[in-house]
Amino acid sequence: MGMILKEETKRAIEKIADILPAERLAADEPMSRHTSFRIGGPAACLAVVSNEEELAAVIRIVKEECAEYMLIGNGSNLLISDEGYPGIAIKLGGELDSICVDDRDDTLVHVGAAKLMSATSAFLTDHGLSGFEFASGIPGSIGGAVFMNAGAYGGEIKDIAETVRVMTLDKCELLNLTNEDMDFGYRNSRAQAGDIVILSATFRLSKDEPTEIAARVSELAAKRNSKQPVNFPSAGSTFKRPVGGYAAALIEEAGLKGYRVGAACVSEKHSGFVINEGGATCEDVLAVMRHVRETVNEKSGIMLEPEVRLINCSL
Template sequence: MGDNAVFSDMVSILGEDSVARNVSMKEYTSIRTGGEARYLAEPATTEEVIKILQYLRENRQNFYVMGNGTNLVFPDSGYDGVVIRIGSKLSRIGHEGNRIMAQAGASLAAVSNMALDAGLKGFEFASGIPGTIGGAVAMNAGAYDGEMSHVVAETLCVDDKGRLIRLKGKEHAFGYRKSRIQTDGLVVLEVTLELTPGDKSCIKRRMEDFNGRRREKQPLNMPSAGSVFKRPEGYYAGQLIQECGLKGYTIGGAQVSDKHCGFIVNLGNATSQDVLDLIRYVRKTVYEKTGILLEPEVRIIGGEL
C-alpha cells in the first residue's frame, strides 16, 4: 500500500488533527532520543482505537502502542510504521464507591489526585510515576511497596484479533514489571481500580512523602526513562552499578546518573545508540565484577541487547 493511501485512510478514521507524519520520537519520549516514526496516530475514543487497530492489521501495517513514552527507547533510525499514542486524548477518569475508572491514557498523577479527592487509599505509590495508567498496567509499574497488581480490579482491552475482552484481577498474569498485556499483545482501553476508603490528609501526606523522596533521590531535572534495569533478587541495581565504579560513566551524550546510578540520563545530545551502548557496558561490567546479569526494565523498540 502506498504511503499516501495509508495516511489518508488513517485521517478518515481519526480526523486530520490526530494523525501526523515523520514525527520525532525525541518529542514523545522522556529520554528524548530516537528517530522519526513514519506516522503518529492519537485516537480520541475507544472506538477509534479499535478501528485503527483493525485497519492496520487488515492492511498489514507495523504498529506500536505507546502511552506517555516514559519507559521507551526508539531506534535512531526511527520506526517504520504507525506509533499509536494512547495519551491525553483518552484520559477521562471517574469514580463510584471504592472504584476508580480511567481511560488508558489518563496520567497516574491525575488518577492519584482523583483517588485523593474521593478519599480512597492504596494508589499513593503511583502518584509520582510519570506514565499513563495503560502503560502502568502493561508494565505492572510499582514503587514504595505498591504495584498495579495490588489495585487493578479489571481492564477493558483489545486482543490481537481485534476483539474486546475484559480481564479481571489474576487474569492479567502480573509479574515483576510484566503482565499478560505485553505477552499477549493486548491494548488497554480502560482500567478499573479497587481502592479502600481512607483519611484524605493521610493519603495526601503519603503522596507528598513519596514524591519528596523521588525529588531527593532521582535526577528528575534531566531526561531519562526511569530505572533502566529491573531489581535483581536480593540487590538494588543502582547500588550494584555504583559499587562497580560506574557512577557518572558517560558514552556520547548518555550518562549513568551521579544522583541515582539506576538511571541513565541524557546530557542533552544523546542518541539512542549512546543509551544502548551504555546499557551494554554497564551490564557487562556489573556481570564481570559481580556475576549478576542485569535485565533491562526499559523497553527497547526493535532491539535486543
Template sequence: MRDPDRVRPQEPMAPRTTFRIGGPAEFLVEVHTMAELLGVLEVVGKYGLPLHILGNGSNVLVPDEGVPGVVLVLEGDLADRRIEGTRVVAGGGCNLARLAVEVSRMGLGGLHFACAIPGTVGAGLVINAGAHGGEMSQVVAEAEVVWPEDGRVQRLRPEEIGFGYRTSRLLGTSAIVTEVVFDLYPADRDELAARMKELLERRRATQPLGLPNAGSIFKNPPGDYAGRLIEAAGCKGWRVGDAQVSEKHANFIVNLGRATARDVITLALKVRDAVESRFGVRLEPEVRIWGPNPFR
C-alpha cells in the same frame, strides 16, 4: 478519523518521550474513542503496518532512525476516568500520577504509591508499575484489552493479567490496554497527602529529575538493587556520547543533551556487562526498547 491533526505523518517522537530521544513515527495517530481505535486497527491490519502504542513515553527508548508504521496514542474517552464510590474506572491513556493524586485528595487510598510515576494507566498495568511497596496488582480489579489482530475486546481479571515484579502476562503481547478498573478504599486525606509529600520529597532527593531520563534502566534482581550493583561496579558517571550513568542514582541513565538511542544502548550494555563480570548477576532492562532488542 476526519481530523487531520489526529494523523500526523513523520511526527517527531523525541519530544514525546521523557528521554527526549528517538526519530520520527511514520504515522502518529491519536484515537479518542473505542470506535476510532477499532477503525485504525482495521486499517493497520489491512495494510500489514507495524503498530506501537505510546503512553507518556516515560519507559521507552525509541530508535534514532524512527518507527515504521503507526504509533497510536490513546486520548479523549480512552484517557478519561470516572469515580464510582471506591471504584475508579480509567482509560488506558489516563495519566497515572495525576489520577493517583486526584483520588487520594478525594480520600481514596491504595493508588497513592503512584503519585510520582509519570506514565499512563495502560502502560502501568502491563509492567505492573510500582513504587515504595505499592504496585498496580494490589489495586486492579479488572482490565479491558483490545487485540489488534482481530479487534477482539476482552475483559481480564487480575489472575488472567498474571502480575509479577514489573511484569504481567500482557508484557510482550500485542494487547492494547483500553481500560483499568481500580478497587480503592476509604482513607484519611491528610494522611494520604502527607505520605505522597514524603514520597515526592524522597524522589527529588534521590533521582536525577532535572535531566531527561526514562526512570530505572534495569529491573532490580531478586534480593538486591540494580542501582547498588551498578554503583559498586564503579559505573556511576560512565558516559557514551551524551548518555551518562547518573551521578545521583546509578540505575538512571540521563540524557545530557544530544544523547542518541545508540548511545544509551551502548552504555547500558557496558553497565550490564560490568555488573555481570563483577557480581555474576545479569541485569534485565526495565525500559522498553522499540526495534531490535540488543539485551536478548
C-alpha cells in the same frame, strides 16, 4: 534523508487519514517529543485515537495492510532508535482519558488508559480514596502502568487492579480481564504478550481523609526528588531488579557511577538511572547500557535485563 517506508505502511497511513482528523495524525513525527528520554527519530506516523471505535478502526486497517504498528503510552519507559520507527505509533487520548467513581461502589474507580498517573493521584486524593499513593510519582499513563505492572515504595498496580478492560488485537473484541487473568509479575503483565490494548482499569481503593492521603503523596514525592535525578530526561530505572540484588547497587559496586558515552551517562545521584544530559542519542544510551551489563556481569556474574522497552534498536 527520510525513512524508506514499505508500501503496506504507506497504504495504511492513507486509510487512517480517511478516518482520523488531520490534527490527530502526524507523519514523520519525531518520537523525541513523545519520550521522557527526549530521544528517538521519527515514527512514520503518530495516530491519536480518541475512543474505542477509532482504535478498532485503526487496528483493522493496520492488520488488513499488514503494516507495522505499536502502542505508546506517555513514553516514560521507551528507548526509541535514532532512525525512528518505520511504522504507525498509536496513542490513546480523548474519551480514553477518563476517570470516575463507580455508581454503586464508592471505593471502586474506573480509569481510562490515557489518564496520567499524576492526574489519577490528584483525583483520588480529592475524593478521599487511598491505595494509589505509591504510584503518585510514577510518570506515564494508566495504560503503560498496567502493561508494566509499575510499582514503587512497596506497592504495584497488581495490588489495586480489580479488572482491566482490553481490546484484543486479532479481532478487536472487548474483554474484561480479572486481576488473575492479567498474570501480573515484577514489571510484567499478560499485556506484554503483545495481543491486547489496555483501555481502562478498575482500581479497588479504601476511604481516608484527603489531607492524610495528600501528606503521604508529598512525603513520597520528597523521597523520590531527593534520591532520583528528576531534573534530567530519563526513562527511570534502566534495568530490572535482578533476583537477589539491586541493579543500582551492582552498578555502583562495579564503579560505573558517572560512566558516560556522548551525552548519556549513569546518574551520579542514582546509578539505576541512565540520564540524557542534553542531546544524547539512542546509540549513546545503548553504549552505556552495553558497557554496564558487561562490567556488572564480569564483576558479579549477574546479567542485568533492561526494564526500558527498546523500540527498533537492541543491546
